[in-house]
Amino acid sequence: MEEQKAIGILDSGVGGLTVVKEVFRQLPKEKVIYFGDTARCPYGPRLLEEVKEFTLEIVDFLLAQNVKMIVIACNTATAAALQEVKKKVKIPVVGVIRPGSLSAIKHTQTGEIGVIGTEGTIQSGAYENTLKQINPKLKVTSHACPTLVPLVESGIEDEITIRQVVKDALKPILSQKMDSLILGCTHYPLISKYIQEVVGDQVKLLSSAEETAREVSTILHHQNLLNQTENEPEHHFYTTGDVVHFKQIAEKWLGRAIEVTHIELAKKNEEKSSIKK
Structure with missing residues (x-):
């Protein structure tokens, strides 16, 4: 066989x-x-x-x-x-970038999409380029969150610590209008509960998985x-x-x-x- x-x-x-x-x-x-x-x-x-x-x-x-x-x-x-x-x-x-982008385009109602990821991903502009190739009218706000991957890799389970790190990491993007947020790093779904708490239920989290x-x-x-x-x-x-x-x-x-x-x-x-x- x-x-x-x-x-x-x-x-x-x-x-x-x-x-x-x-x-x-x-x-x-x-x-x-x-x-x-x-x-x-x-x-x-x-x-x-x-x-x-x-x-x-x-x-x-x-x-x-x-x-x-x-x-x-x-x-x-x-x-x-x-x-x-x-x-x-x-x-x-x-x-994982194109699938994540397609998921966001499928779910957004307002055309205002946020992207969080590592410095490398965000600086490459890969998500913004992919999203706008499909729909140039989208408004894309990108933000690097360098502290989140080490947080996940550490395996830490203390919820107070996790919440604080996530809150600090996302603070700069919270003032932006968006109805969808792409978790532009495959580590982030492991802490999606805390990310959702910070951005609020009005924002749909989208994983590329x-x-x-x-x-x-x-x-x-x-x-x-x-x-x-x-x-x-x-x-x-x-x-x-x-x-x-x-x-x-x-x-x-x-x-x-x-x-x-x-x-x-x-x-x-x-x-x-x-x-x-």
């Missing part, structure tokens, strides 16, 4: 698990290989050129696992490397790549960081037990430090 090929999903850390959860829900027969580059997270403050190098390195690892599709479940990596990865590989590649999983499903269907076996898929999770910490966050979010393997990537990139001060 032919071995079931997996969907390869990558992120700077645990954020891409929001996409994994949605893939599990929409495509329960599909096998997932997930790579979280926790040791080099966050990607947001890094130069996009370095993020591109990291992303291509992870793509090489996933290709060695014989995946049938790659999902770049990180907004910064999508902004930095999506086109390069598409040129490099012969299998389908999906990013659901739309990304839908796009994955559509592509696999059209290319006749959906898994046809009845065997329970065996998922694999890899992290460059602490296995126990990653496992705790992942199992809490996914609601299931998983196996996590530590992996070392090329030292040459780890020795670099192009994080912008």
Whole structure:
């Protein structure tokens, strides 16, 4: 029997698990290989050129696992490397920025859309460009929230601390008119409850996870790549960081037990430090 090929999903850390959860829900027969580059997270403050190098390195690892599709479940990596990865590989590649943009266009009533993300994603202008390519009349307000990814990656559970960090991070965007807010980082849905409290119920939070999983499903269907076996898929999770910490966050979010393997990537990139001060 032919071995079931997996969907390869990558992120700077645990954020891409929001996409994994949605893939599990929409495509329960599909096998997932997930790579979280926790040791080099966050990607947001890094130069996009370095993020591109990291992303291509992870793509090489996933290709060695014989995946049938790659999902770049990180907004910064999508902004930095999506086109390069598409040129490099012969299998389908999906990013999270276009699906997130489509979700916002579908839901907005006023045409006033907010975007929060990492410095890298916001400075790239990727969301604003994508949104306005589809509808030039949209009013898009973007804001970088550099403190939120470290908050999620820390796994902290103290609600008072989380609320304060989220409140401080979002303060500059609260005066802007918007009826929809794109969570332009896959880490943010893990703290969406607190983000919703701060922006208020009149603003709809939009994650790219659901739309990304839908796009994955559509592509696999059209290319006749959906898994046809009845065997329970065996998922694999890899992290460059602490296995126990990653496992705790992942199992809490996914609601299931998983196996996590530590992996070392090329030292040459780890020795670099192009994080912008």
